[in-house]
Amino acid sequence: MANTPVYIICSPRPQAGKTLFARLLSEFLLLKNGAVTAFDINLKEPSLLDYLPDITETAEIENTYGKMQLMDRLIIDDRIAKVIDLGFHAFDEFFKMTEEIGFLKEAARRNVAPVILYMPGPDRVSARGHDMLRRQVPPSKLMVIDNEFVIRGEMPAGLSHGRMLSLAALPTFLKTYIDRPNFSFTDYLRQEKDSSTELHEWIRSNYLGFRELDQNLTLQGS
Amino acid sequence: MAKPAVIVVGADKGGVGKTTVARTLLDYFSANNVPTRAFDTESPRGTLKRFHSDITEIVDMTATADQMKIFDTLNAVSPSVTVIDARAGLLSPALASLRDIGFLDAAKTGQITFAVFHILGPSIASLEEISETANFMGGAKYFLVKNFINNTSFFEWDQSTYNSYFRRIKDATELTIPKLNEMAYEQVEVASVPFLKFVANKGPQDQAANYSFVLRGYVRHWLANVWSEYDRIKLTDIVGTSKASAARAEDK
Numbered sequence: 139m140a141n142t143p144v145y146i147i148c149s150p151r152p153q154a155g156k157t158l159f160a161r162l163l164s165e166f167l168l169l170k171n172g173a174v175t176a177f178d179i180n181l182k183e184p185s186l187l188d189y190l191p192d193i194t195e196t197a198e199i200e201n202t203y204g205k206m207q208l209m210d211r212l213i214i215d216d217r218i219a220k221v222i223d224l225g226f227h228a229f230d231e232f233f234k235m236t237e238e239i240g241f242l243k244e245a246a247r248r249n250v251a252p253v254i255l256y257m258p259g260p261d262r263v264s265a266r267g268h269d270m271l272r273r274q275v276p277p278s279k280l281m282v283i284d285n286e287f288v289i290r291g292e293m294p295a296g297l298s299h300g301r302m303l304s305l306a307a308l309p310t311f312l313k314t315y316i317d318r319p320n321f322s323f324t325d326y327l328r329q330e331k332d333s334s335t336e337l338h339e340w341i342r343s344n345y346l347g348f349r350e351l352d353q354n355l356t357l358q359g360s
Numbered sequence: 361m362a363k364p365a366v367i368v369v370g371a372d373k374g375g376v377g378k379t380t381v382a383r384t385l386l387d388y389f390s391a392n393n394v395p396t397r398a399f400d401t402e403s404p405r406g407t408l409k410r411f412h413s414d415i416t417e418i419v420d421m422t423a424t425a426d427q428m429k430i431f432d433t434l435n436a437v438s439p440s441v442t443v444i445d446a447r448a449g450l451l452s453p454a455l456a457s458l459r460d461i462g463f464l465d466a467a468k469t470g471q472i473t474f475a476v477f478h479i480l481g482p483s484i485a486s487l488e489e490i491s492e493t494a495n496f497m498g499g500a501k502y503f504l505v506k507n508f509i510n511n512t513s514f515f516e517w518d519q520s521t522y523n524s525y526f527r528r529i530k531d532a533t534e535l536t537i538p539k540l541n542e543m544a545y546e547q548v549e550v551a552s553v554p555f556l557k558f559v560a561n562k563g564p565q566d567q568a569a570n571y572s573f574v575l576r577g578y579v580r581h582w583l584a585n586v587w588s589e590y591d592r593i594k595l596t597d598i599v600g601t602s603k604a605s606a607a608r609a610e611d612k
Contacts, residue, residue: 202543206574213573239577 141251142215143355147283148224148232150267154257155285156180158316159305160223161189162341163255165323166348167219168193175218177208179232180225188319199228205235213241215249219352229267237274251355257283258297265296277301281351287313303347312337364434365473365599366463368454370446372489376481377507379407381537382445384586385477385595386412387556389441391587394601396441399430401450408445410552413564421446421454431463434472441599451478451489455496468499473599475501477535490532497532501598507537509545533593538585544578547571555583 147160157180164186167174176194178186187194198204212220224232236242245252254275258264271280277300284293286307293302308316315321316337323341330338369382382398386408389396396415400406403420419426421444434442446454455476458464467474478493490504548558551571559580563569 202541202574202578206543206572209574209577210572235574238581239574240580241577244573244577 140217140356141249142217142219143352144212144220144222144245144250144252145255146222146224146252147255147257148222148229149257149259150226150229150263151259151261152226154226154259154264154288155283155305156225156257157186157189157223159255159257159283159285160186160221162323162344163348164190164193164221166345167221167352169324169345170349170352171219173218174221175211176221176223177211178223179208179228180223186223189321197222199231199235209235209239209241212252213244213248213250233270233274242275242279252279253351253355254280255283255303256280257285257288258294259288260290260294265294268297272300303351305344306340308337308340312340362440362600363471363473364440364442365475366434366442366444367475367477367599368444368446368451369477369479370444370451370454371479371481372449372451372492373481374448376479377509377537378448378479379411379445380509381477381479381505381507382408382443383411383555384537384583385443385590386415387554387583388587388590388595389443389599390554390556392596392601394441394596394599395438396443398443398445400445401454402445402447406445411554421450421457427457427461431461440601451476452492452496455493459496464496464499466499470499473501474499475503475598477503477505479505479507481507494532502532503535503593504532505535505537508539509537535589535593537589538582540582541575541578544575544582547575548579555579559583 145160145163147156147163149156160176164174164176174193176186176190177197178194179197179199180186187196197208199208212222242252254271256268256271258268268282281301281303282293282297283303283305285305287305290307292298316323326337327341327345332338333342367385369378369385371378379400379402386396386398398408398412398416399419399421400408400416401419401421402408403418406416406418409416409418417429419429421427421430430442430444444454455464463472464474466472476493476497478490480490494502548555551558551563551569553562553564553569557563557566558569558571559576561569561571561576
């Protein structure tokens with residue numbers, strides 16, 4: 139039986155590429171499954187809500203009511219993939235709360251498959267965040283995202299163990315192009331006839347990586 | 361048959377969380393398969409009765425008939441553990457009554473296991489209660505419970521003052537009940553079910569309920585911390601039952 143995947147995109151630092159990654163993944167899941175629900179817990183940073191307003195809900199975890207609104211949705215096995223764009227300011231509180239309420243354990247019971255997609259930088263805060271996650275999250279549910287635009291070289295030693303997914307850097311002019319609020323990756327694939335463009339290849343390569351990730355996740359425990 | 365055990369949960373001050381602690385004890389014994397009965401002395405309407413109606417009886421501890429109901433049946437009934445939730449202001453009078461009927465002597469000679477969970481509030485008055493209660497504690501296990509569940513800060517306490525009171529009682533043991541998320545606490549109140557049933561997402565009649573997963577998680581986490589305190593003091597050994605930790609409701 140397939141699981142309901144929950145992708146938690148996070149970093150303890152700003153400007154790690156979380157929203158870009160969440161946009162890409164959400165558009166891929168929308169294309170593949172026809173439905174996805176995204177949650178934006180990123181109110182102090184560039185927001186997923188600005189890019190994908192039709193599928194994105196805002197959430198806050200600063201109070202218990204907000205936590206209930208979010209987590210009681212995430213734990214439902216409705217076969218609709220969820221994407222969480224977790225702002226850096228909410229990183230500590232979110233994982234403190236998930237550990238306390240036993241989110242991973244309950245998710246396993248309910249056929250929900252969360253995966254933590256961790257987007258580090260080359261700094262000490264990122265290393266500490268990763269250590270904390272490794273203590274809390276089983277290796278099969280933790281994946282480090284190597285955002286080449288942020289890491290710019292070798293991934294720091296402590297972060298390079300375990301599962302990893304790369305997000306290739308784009309030239310600055312293309313980065314500016316995709317950062318426009320009305321830009322859609324899937325629409326670009328559909329509309330751009332020349333499949334050899336750098337952006338076309340970049341999107342396809344990422345979608346390919348997501349397909350593998352999604353397959354592994356939805357079939358976990360099947 | 362196991363030696364009967366009586367646990368009195370009380371304080372002379374109101375609003376310090378006596379019933380909450382009594383509820384955690386009943387859940388703890390239930391999870392460890394220790395047959396337990398309870399008496400709620402908040403006559404005529406008891407809060408403990410609302411949460412554990414199946415095993416709780418409301419009594420007036422100052423009435424002889426009700427004292428007989430509790431203490432004359434200690435050896436006769438099957439649950440070997442009796443938990444008494446003594447309402448505010450009743451702890452010292454109740455202990456005096458127990459002394460008068462010879463119960464404390466029976467505890468001293470080892471015929472009965474007797475434990476008192478004295479719930480402390482944040483005021484110096486609470487500390488003064490300790491010395492008053494201590495006079496009755498000859499044959500009892502005496503537990504001083506710092507209850508943080510309603511975010512008590514114990515602000516009036518000076519550690520050296522507390523220590524001077526604490527030292528007056530031989531063999532008293534301190535327990536700490538941590539804080540529970542307010543909304544979670546409130547929801548359990550509204551649901552009127554034992555903490556264990558709330559965690560298991562069940563209603564009063566064991567029917568499926570729809571409590572928030574987040575709030576259940578907070579209660580589960582908190583209850584585990586409370587129980588680890590009871591494990592620390594070896595509560596199941598005190599009441600004379602071997603612990604069946606595998607049966608813990610957490611895993612049920």
